[in-house]
Amino acid sequence: MTAPSWLQEEHALSLLTLVGAAEAGMREEIPVGAVIADPWGRILACAGNRCLNPVDPSGHAEMRALRLAAARVANFRLPLARIAISLEPCPMCLAALSMARLETIRFAATRLPDGMPCQDTPREHASASAMLLRDFFQPKRENENARQNQAQR
Numbered sequence: 674m675t676a677p678s679w680l681q682e683e684h685a686l687s688l689l690t691l692v693g694a695a696e697a698g699m700r701e702e703i704p705v706g707a708v709i710a711d712p713w714g715r716i717l718a719c720a721g722n723r724c725l726n727p728v729d730p731s732g733h734a735e736m737r738a739l740r741l742a743a744a745r746v747a748n749f750r751l752p753l754a755r756i757a758i759s760l761e762p763c764p765m766c767l768a769a770l771s772m773a774r775l776e777t778i779r780f781a782a783t784r785l786p787d788g789m790p791c792q793d794t795p796r797e798h799a800s801a802s803a804m805l806l807r808d809f810f811q812p813k814r815e816n817e818n819a820r821q822n823q824a825q826r
């Protein structure tokens with residue numbers, strides 16, 4: 674039995690968010706990715722976090738994907754579009770997504786410590802997203818702990 678086409682498409686979008694996240698991680702950005710698709714499944718934008726270079730506090734993957742998609746369709750409203758994100762959106766991005774009036778918002782991992790999957794996002798995508806984030810932050814935490822231990826001596 675094959676999965677319905679809409680489910681295959683949602684899985685493909687979710688998988689693409691991991692590509693955006695991994696690409697961001699390779700640039701030393703927090704590995705989060707977002708993909709926006711139109712109602713016919715065409716990709717309007719795929720983006721990863723880019724807050725460090727160029728310096729941009731609003732350079733979250735969702736914000737970047739929104740800007741790209743809006744420019745592509747020459748409209749700041751994306752009422753029939755869908756966004757898939759590798760991580761639960763922050764309040765800034767959630768507000769922007771609301772302003773753009775997207776049809777659906779799906780994310781793979783929650784902001785909970787264990788990165789639990791959300792809705793019908795494939796569990797393996799949530800696990801992969803959580804692993805990308807864990808692999809990104811763990812060495813930074815270890816370095817910070819080592820630095821603090823060194824300072825206490």
Ligand SMILES: [Zn+2]
Pocket residue numbers: 733734735762763764765766767
């Ligand atoms: Zn955000």
